Amino acid sequence: MSNLGFHCNRLDLLEDMIIGNGLKRGEFYNLPANDLSRLSKLIDRHSLAWSIHAPLIQLDWYPKPPTWSFLCDEDSDNRELTMKMINITINHAEEFGTEYVVVHFPSPASHTPAENLEEKIRAIAWKSCDRLAELSVKRNVLLHIEGVGASTLINAGFLNSVLKQYSPPLKYCFDTAHSYLAAQSNDFDLYEFEKELLPYLGSVHLWNTRSKDDYGKYRHIPVHPSQSVEDGWVDIARILKILGKKGNSLPIIFESDRLYPEALGKYDYREGVKWVTKLLAT
Secondary structure (H helix, E strand, O other): OOOEEEEEOOOHHHHHHHHHHOOOEEEEOOEOHHHHHHHHHHHHHHOOEEEEEOOOEOOOOOOOOOOOOOOOOOOHHHHHHHHHHHHHHHHHHHHHOOOOEEEEOOOOOOOOOOOOHHHHHHHHHHHHHHHHHHHHHHHOOOEEEEOOOOOOOOOHHHHHHHHHHHOOOEEEEEEHHHHHHHHHHHOOOHHHHHHHHHHHEEEEEEOEOOOHHHHHHHOOEOOOOOOOHHHOOOOHHHHHHHHHHHHHOOOEEEOOOOEOOHHHOOOEHHHHHHHHHHHHHO
16 A cells, blocks of 8 residues: 555664565664765665655764654754754755655653743744644745654643644644543543544554553564554554544555564564455455
8 A cells, every 4th residue: 555654763674574575665764974875775676655754864963862852842943953854854845856755743842941840842833833734834835744752732722722723734644642642641431532633643653552551662563463452452443433534645655664563462563464455444
């Protein structure tokens, strides 16, 4: 299916996980800079659709992990650091003609403001949204914002108000497990959240978890048909059903590696790929 693909932070994963599973799409992230020429050749050779998860290349001046975003940070220097990283990523998107760029927003602040927490963070976040939308229009590169971490701004009310004003050029990247962790910490229903954001979805990230403890131990767990809702897993079949017809056109990216945790069953991740492909087909 042309809309199904894998997130890759190593080029050896491209042929193994994307081509090896008969997929035609990739999302690339944090590669060594000298890999870009080879990446471009591989994409052309296999006629892949592709996107970028910021940053595309490893940046020795950016804090680790490079997925950290300071766009909701009180410190303006930190915000400028993230904007610099996004601008460099957009340069690559323009050079290679990628479909869109995923940017983490909203995300937690690096420290808690001393007072008026919600009011300050919300004002900062709106200002960052203004800048992202302006940048997207100016550079003609679509941006998909993806909420991550324990941010109180990951809720349908805030995100709907942002996306209603800025979509396009901003769309939402619905991440199944990050959204689930946010639902647990912010006390909302994951599936209602998806329904409310559905008009603004631009892409989907698929991986699974049961809790913050799972995430701490195993990070991004591949989706698999063995994952029971009764045991606390995200209901992937329900997530895909809510997408409806969009499920056949939205980019859907498996955001996990090949290895399924041994302590959780050591399943073959390819069974999850086949399962999702079948769910989308039916």
